Amino acid sequence: MKQAITYELIHECKQTGARRGIIHTPHGDIQTPVFMPVGTQATVKSLSPEELKDVNAQIILANTYHLFLRPGHKLVEKAGGLHKFMNWDRPILTDSGGFQVFSLGQLRKISEEGVEFQSHLDGSKKFLSPEKAIEVENSLGADIIMAFDECCEYPSTYEYTKKSMERTTRWAQRCKKAHKNVENQGLFGIIQGGFYEDLRKKSAEDLIKLDFPGYAIGGISVGEPKEKFLEILDYTTPLMPKNKPRYLMGVGTPDYLIEAVIAGIDMCDCVLPTRVARHGTALTSKGKIVVRNATYEEDFSALDDECDCYACKNYTRAYIHHLIKANEILGIRLLSLHNIKFLTNLMDKVRIEIENDNLGCFKNDFYHKYGYID
RNA sequence: GGGUAGGUGGUCGAGUGGUUAAUGGCACCAGACUGUAAAUCUGGCCGCGAGAGCGUACGAUGGUUCGAAUCCAUCCCUGCCCA
Numbered sequence: 001m002k003q004a005i006t007y008e009l010i011h012e013c014k015q016t017g018a019r020r021g022i023i024h025t026p027h028g029d030i031q032t033p034v035f036m037p038v039g040t041q042a043t044v045k046s047l048s049p050e051e052l053k054d055v056n057a058q059i060i061l062a063n064t065y066h067l068f069l070r071p072g073h074k075l076v077e078k079a080g081g082l083h084k085f086m087n088w089d090r091p092i093l094t095d096s097g098g099f100q101v102f103s104l105g106q107l108r109k110i111s112e113e114g115v116e117f118q119s120h121l122d123g124s125k126k127f128l129s130p131e132k133a134i135e136v137e138n139s140l141g142a143d144i145i146m147a148f149d150e151c152c153e154y155p156s157t158y159e160y161t162k163k164s165m166e167r168t169t170r171w172a173q174r175c176k177k178a179h180k181n182v183e184n185q186g187l188f189g190i191i192q193g194g195f196y197e198d199l200r201k202k203s204a205e206d207l208i209k210l211d212f213p214g215y216a217i218g219g220i221s222v223g224e225p226k227e228k229f230l231e232i233l234d235y236t237t238p239l240m241p242k243n244k245p246r247y248l249m250g251v252g253t254p255d256y257l258i259e260a261v262i263a264g265i266d267m268c269d270c271v272l273p274t275r276v277a278r279h280g281t282a283l284t285s286k287g288k289i290v291v292r293n294a295t296y297e298e299d300f301s302a303l304d305d306e307c308d309c310y311a312c313k314n315y316t317r318a319y320i321h322h323l324i325k326a327n328e329i330l331g332i333r334l335l336s337l338h339n340i341k342f343l344t345n346l347m348d349k350v351r352i353e354i355e356n357d358n359l360g361c362f363k364n365d366f367y368h369k370y371g372y373i374d
Numbered sequence: 375g376g377g378u379a380g381g382u383g384g385u386c387g388a389g390u391g392g393u394u395a396a397u398g399g400c401a402c403c404a405g406a407c408u409g410u411a412a413a414u415c416u417g418g419c420c421g422c423g424a425g426a427g428c429g430u431a432c433g434a435u436g437g438u439u440c441g442a443a444u445c446c447a448u449c450c451c452u453g454c455c456c457a
Binding site: 249 | 402412414
């Protein structure tokens with residue numbers, strides 16, 4: 001049977017082992033490694049699809065939980081699917097709601113059957129199971145859909161993490177069984193196991209037996225220190241199949257992205273660029289700047305003199321500072337645009353450096369300039 | 375000129391004898407943000423001090439009181455009404 005999602009490995013960086021590849025999807029190819037902006041409610045907050053294309057977004061995320069609650073997956077299906085509904089003709093990935101099991105901690109109850117949520121919108125009770133999540137994801141029609149998992153908080157005990165991981169594996173099995181649209185949508189499994197090496201290993205092994213077209217690492221960047229993050233990344237990534245896309249969920253600071261790619265990751269997503277944008281911060285080649293702060297009041301330079309985005313080509317820090325202070329939407333939009341472009345530009349460079357077998361040197365230069373102490 | 379309501383920290387505005395350096399909102403100054411309950415949240419916001427604390431402060435001056443932003447007197451200023 002034709003697979004919706006396939007991965008083509010083009011090159012491995014001789015310096016770092018990072019992978020340069022292509023993910024083939026029903027809505028076109030994705031050059032990897034790739035950064036994926038998040039558009040939870042079928043929109044990357046404040047930006048239009050045209051603008052997302054301008055900042056080289058190759059693929060975006062949407063969320064099962066949110067769209068299930070509103071406007072409802074049946075409505076999106078009636079609209080002709082997510083692509084048509086939101087006017088985005090490039091690939092889409094839908095998260096399963098597994099992250100909401102974590103982020104809505106106080107509003108849900110987990111059982112073997114699934115998760116009962118108290119809707120954050122109106123308090124009403126909603127239920128998501130592996131089968132229901134897949135039903136919703138099938139209706140939404142994204143190219144890549146994620147298995148319904150539990151993202152554990154940090155720290156969690158070994159016992160709890162083990163139980164949760166094993167349940168996530170059983171759920172993955174149920175997801176696979178429930179998935180009806182295999183030719184158009186690729187279902188990815190999510191490796192859990194928290195911060196325990198043997199659990200990660202077990203999770204990966206069991207999920208690989210289920211033969212998903214791609215695999216993700218979940219349950220990372222939930223508040224752990226960076227050393228922990230690197231540790232898990234380093235022992236989990238090699239467990240993932242080489243001939244399939246490897247997705248690290250929820251990672252978006254420049255250093256984490258680079259570390260992930262070096263570890264062998266192909267895809268990352270994060271709300272960070274758009275969220276910090278709305279809060280008045282720009283990511284730049286010389287580190288992040290809080291443009292909301294008074295120091296930028298009379299700074300008539302661009303956000304980042306190395307950036308070619310619309311905001312940097314046309315506006316000054318002083319102007320964007322003013323817009324943010326004045327609560328004007330344009331400030332948020334310009335920063336969102338810039339921050340996404342900053343990360344997609346970073347990944348563009350990363351792909352080139354992999355091809356040139358030079359990612360290690362690039363990392364050092366980048367860190368030095370950005371102000372990371374490595 | 376007569377009457378009336380008022381003058382509180384950057385601002386609007388609570389407080390009407392003590393636990394009040396003085397509630398709130400806004401403004402301002404920072405910090406956080408990683409599969410989005412987030413254009414959100416947290417902290418600071420009279421001066422000096424690391425801190426304990428000290429010093430100033432509720433239009434002005436004087437007074438009553440153990441104690442006043444709060445009571446009294448006079449003065450200054452502002453809004454509104456009448457002439």
